[in-house]
Amino acid sequence: MTIDLHCFGESGNAYKAALALELSGLDWRPVFVDFFGGETRSAAWRAAVNPMGEVPVMVDGDLRLTQSGVIQDYAVEKSGRLGGADPAERREIWRWVLWDNHKLSSQAGMTRFLMNFLPEDKRPQPVIDFAQARLRAAYAVLNAHLQGRDWLVGRSVTVADLSCCGYLYYPEPFGFDRAEWPEIDRWLTTLQSLDGWKHPYDLMPRSAA
Numbered sequence: 001m002t003i004d005l006h007c008f009g010e011s012g013n014a015y016k017a018a019l020a021l022e023l024s025g026l027d028w029r030p031v032f033v034d035f036f037g038g039e040t041r042s043a044a045w046r047a048a049v050n051p052m053g054e055v056p057v058m059v060d061g062d063l064r065l066t067q068s069g070v071i072q073d074y075a076v077e078k079s080g081r082l083g084g085a086d087p088a089e090r091r092e093i094w095r096w097v098l099w100d101n102h103k104l105s106s107q108a109g110m111t112r113f114l115m116n117f118l119p120e121d122k123r124p125q126p127v128i129d130f131a132q133a134r135l136r137a138a139y140a141v142l143n144a145h146l147q148g149r150d151w152l153v154g155r156s157v158t159v160a161d162l163s164c165c166g167y168l169y170y171p172e173p174f175g176f177d178r179a180e181w182p183e184i185d186r187w188l189t190t191l192q193s194l195d196g197w198k199h200p201y202d203l204m205p206r207s208a209a
């Protein structure tokens with residue numbers, strides 16, 4: 001049975017789940033969510049798809065999962081790929097996935113939204129400055145960890161990598177410049193060279209301008 005992933009191209013959180021499904025070789029398809037048209041805020045969508053009002057949402061037969069990290073974990077369990085081989089590695093993967101959700105992707109997603117998708121006269125500069133400072137601290141942690149490593153955990157790609165890269169390929173500005181962070185840049189290039197890797201805008205349908 002084909003797995004449905006409710007998503008939209010601009011969502012880095014959905015990208016993490018979509019990339020995990022794609023690289024694990026599972027049969028899946030995107031189901032477009034009109035986030036910018038307000039679909040995730042409607043009572044009908046929340047009742048039918050996700051009461052938390054967020055994408056991504058994965059549906060595999062009777063199973064419905066939300067939260068990109070949980071969907072990634074399911075892709076690992078179902079495919080036997082992209083995961084840690086032993087319990088210590090698995091814990092280390094979760095450590096990076098949780099760190100990413102809290103310190104990197106949540107800040108990057110919000111900052112990119114404020115800087116690009118809000119009307120210009122509604123963009124709150126002090127909030128953007130604050131978030132960008134927190135983001136720089138997160139880039140520094142990631143860059144330092146990647147020194148001397150190809151992957152965040154262990155010796156091959158895992159969902160820890162697919163979580164942390166969630167927002168880092170998007171072209172819209174949010175205060176991330178690959179050239180400033182050489183280890184992150186090298187790691188992103190390695191990820192991009194994996195068989196089956198796709199840019200978020202090639203993996204999921206985009207919203208109308």
Ligand SMILES: N[C@@H](CCC(=O)N[C@@H](CS)C(=O)NCC(=O)O)C(=O)O
Nearest residue numbers: 011012013053054055056067068069
């Ligand atoms: N921790 C969640 C974050 C999901 C999330 O924030 N998704 C955004 C789109 S990128 C969303 O649907 N936001 C709706 C809202 O905040 O109203 C995950 O990793 O799945």
